[in-house]
Amino acid sequence: MNTASAPKATGAGSPRTRETLKALYGYVRPHRWAVGLGLLCALAGAAGGLLQPLATKTLVDRLSSGGTIGAVLLALTLLVLLSTTAEAFGAFVLERTAESVVLAARRSLIGRLLRLRLAEVDRMQPGDLMSRVTSDTTLLRAVSTQAVVSAATGAVTLVAAVAVMAFLDAVLLGVTLGVVAVVGVAAALVMPKIGQAAERSQAAVGEMSTGLERVFGAFRTVKASGAEERETARVEAAARRAWRHGVRSAKWEALLGSADNLAVQLAFLAVLAVGGSRVASGEIPVSTLIAFLLYLFYLLEPVYRLVDAASHYQEGAAAIARIAQVDGLATEPQDRRRPPVRPAAGEPLPGEPLPRPASVRFEQVSFRHGSGLPDIHRRVDFEVPGGGMTAIVGPSGAGKSTVFALVERFYEATGGRVLVDGKDVTKWPLSELRSVIGYVEQDAPVLAGTLRENLVFAAPGATDDDLREILARTGLAALVERLPHGLDTQVGHRGSKLSGGERQRVAIARALLRRPRLLLLDEATSQLDAVNERAVRDVIAEAARETTVLVVAHRLSTVTDADRIVVMDAGTVRAVGTHEELVAEDELYAQLAAKQLLTSTGRPRD
Numbered sequence: 069m070n071t072a073s074a075p076k077a078t079g080a081g082s083p084r085t086r087e088t089l090k091a092l093y094g095y096v097r098p099h100r101w102a103v104g105l106g107l108l109c110a111l112a113g114a115a116g117g118l119l120q121p122l123a124t125k126t127l128v129d130r131l132s133s134g135g136t137i138g139a140v141l142l143a144l145t146l147l148v149l150l151s152t153t154a155e156a157f158g159a160f161v162l163e164r165t166a167e168s169v170v171l172a173a174r175r176s177l178i179g180r181l182l183r184l185r186l187a188e189v190d191r192m193q194p195g196d197l198m199s200r201v202t203s204d205t206t207l208l209r210a211v212s213t214q215a216v217v218s219a220a221t222g223a224v225t226l227v228a229a230v231a232v233m234a235f236l237d238a239v240l241l242g243v244t245l246g247v248v249a250v251v252g253v254a255a256a257l258v259m260p261k262i263g264q265a266a267e268r269s270q271a272a273v274g275e276m277s278t279g280l281e282r283v284f285g286a287f288r289t290v291k292a293s294g295a296e297e298r299e300t301a302r303v304e305a306a307a308r309r310a311w312r313h314g315v316r317s318a319k320w321e322a323l324l325g326s327a328d329n330l331a332v333q334l335a336f337l338a339v340l341a342v343g344g345s346r347v348a349s350g351e352i353p354v355s356t357l358i359a360f361l362l363y364l365f366y367l368l369e370p371v372y373r374l375v376d377a378a379s380h381y382q383e384g385a386a387a388i389a390r391i392a393q394v395d396g397l398a399t400e401p402q403d404r405r406r407p408p409v410r411p412a413a414g415e416p417l418p419g420e421p422l423p424r425p426a427s428v429r430f431e432q433v434s435f436r437h438g439s440g441l442p443d444i445h446r447r448v449d450f451e452v453p454g455g456g457m458t459a460i461v462g463p464s465g466a467g468k469s470t471v472f473a474l475v476e477r478f479y480e481a482t483g484g485r486v487l488v489d490g491k492d493v494t495k496w497p498l499s500e501l502r503s504v505i506g507y508v509e510q511d512a513p514v515l516a517g518t519l520r521e522n523l524v525f526a527a528p529g530a531t532d533d534d535l536r537e538i539l540a541r542t543g544l545a546a547l548v549e550r551l552p553h554g555l556d557t558q559v560g561h562r563g564s565k566l567s568g569g570e571r572q573r574v575a576i577a578r579a580l581l582r583r584p585r586l587l588l589l590d591e592a593t594s595q596l597d598a599v600n601e602r603a604v605r606d607v608i609a610e611a612a613r614e615t616t617v618l619v620v621a622h623r624l625s626t627v628t629d630a631d632r633i634v635v636m637d638a639g640t641v642r643a644v645g646t647h648e649e650l651v652a653e654d655e656l657y658a659q660l661a662a663k664q665l666l667t668s669t670g671r672p673r674d
């Protein structure tokens with residue numbers, strides 16, 4: 069599969085770590101006050117916990133000396149209540165902030181994905197891109213808040229606990245630190261492995277989404293080909309890979325967890341042995357040993373926190389890297405000025421002249437999809453004046469649809485110039501360029517939603533009258549009558565509840581509602597029956613009287629009336645002329661015409 073691969077996780081201080089920390093800071097920065105509040109609450113909770121052993125020591129000392137313990141007991145209870153309340157409140161603040169971080173990351177990703185250049189979408193897998201929005205962002209939840217706070221509170225309480233332990237007994241502290249150092253070494257060794265497993269697991273989740281997207285994109289074909297089991301196995305294989313790496317990560321995390329547990333247990337035994345003999349020899353009182361042992365168990369908490377923060381960081385770093393890859397993909401330039409929403413039915417905006425047909429010119433245009441790939445266009449040169457109908461014909465793969473893709477600036481020409489209204493398309497503000505064009509792509513896509521949403525998709529200002537008119541013109545009025553909820557009927561995923569011909573007519577109606585100055589129709593009538601095709605051809609012919617219409621057609625019968633026909637072959641323009649001229653002058657066109665049983669008048673032979 070073709071996903072950009074993330075750089076491998078490396079040690080602390082590496083460029084990757086610096087980049088991750090910088091990105092992490094970018095996510096946390098807008099919420100620094102909330103994270104600060106969460107941190108304060110966590111510290112308050114930790115401080116409460118830190119004081120408990122000291123209060124216990126006082127309690128034991130008082131009991132040993134026969135003093136009263138009522139006040140100390142009350143203080144201890146208050147301490148417990150305050151610290152748990154502070155912790156609970158802090159935890160809520162952090163969870164809420166974490167959700168906000170995820171939302172911000174998702175919003176920025178979604179905004180970016182829809183502005184990606186087509187070439188990038190061709191290169192990536194949509195399913196994998198989707199999983200970065202849905203799955204990777206959730207990993208930011210823990211790393212951006214909980215891990216930051218855990219690391220900070222863990223470090224602070226660790227230092228505080230060690231300081232108090234040093235105050236209690238330096239020898240016992242030496243024994244403790246010697247054993248606890250083992251955890252540090254184990255953590256340093258295991259951490260990168262958790263990061264690696266998390267990265268692979270997320271990549272596998274991306275592959276799973278890609279597999280599902282592939283299946284739902286061609287659901288009927290999958291079923292008709294009897295490929296359900298094979299495709300299921302494919303998606304399952306990715307799910308299993310995600311499971312395997314998840315388990316691997318869990319294994320390392322468990323190992324890490326038991327290592328720090330073991331370290332504290334061993335430290336406990338060592339302190340008990342050394343401390344016991346120090347109590348026996350009278351070097352320290354028994355209350356000091358008890359307090360020290362309590363602190364030893366108290367040490368577990370900050371150590372856990374630090375380990376937890378480190379493993380969340382590893383998982384988060386993998387997600388941050390995958391999200392950052394999307395930031396690295398090329399996007400289309402964003403215009404500062406939004407073009408006006410075109411009213412339907414050709415009404416000019418106040419102060420705007422009536423839309424006039426746009427001209428198109430290809431000047432020695434060359435194009436390829438990437439360096440090292442074959443030329444799709446080689447010095448393509450033709451001119452289409454404003455108004456009328458121009459057809460582009462030629463064998464499959466000649467580069468006809470690519471003409472439209474270059475006019476819409478889905479791709480940039482690699483040589484020469486594409487001009488609309490005499491102006492290089494690269495000089496047009498992109499949204500303005502597209503606002504003057506109506507485009508029906510080859511597969512006449514219909515989006516999930518209602519019929520109405522589909523029709524007004526390119527002309528949100530269209531009124532009900534505009535809709536009625538266009539429905540009548542494109543022969544869709546009867547369909548709307550039949551539908552249970554009329555225009556508000558759901559058309560299903562990719563318009564699956566409509567017939568192929570209906571989808572084409574919806575796509576044409578959508579493009580016409582935009583009242584474009586240039587109408588690009590790519591094989592727009594291929595699925596229509598004879599009656600509807602005639603009707604739609606009449607609509608297109610009518611449109612050609614007030615706008616410029618460019619059609620790509622395989623069936624010459626649909627374009628013999630065109631004002632001019634551009635014949636393309638293997639990425640070049642062979643000839644331009646009317647049907648009659650081309651039948652007489654161009655060998656390829658004459659052959660195509662002959663194959664399709666046409667005479668030079670364009671009428672089918674009897």
Ligand SMILES: Nc1ncnc2c1ncn2[C@@H]1O[C@H](COP(=O)(O)OP(=O)(O)OP(=O)(O)O)[C@@H](O)[C@H]1O
Nearest residue numbers: 190437444462463464465466467468469470471620
């Ligand atoms: N994203 C892409 N990456 C690489 N090559 C591509 C891409 N899209 C199209 N091509 C290639 O570009 C060539 C021209 O494609 P284009 O769609 O313009 O042809 P066409 O004349 O419209 O063909 P048809 O009549 O079959 O629709 C084809 O050989 C195709 O394989």
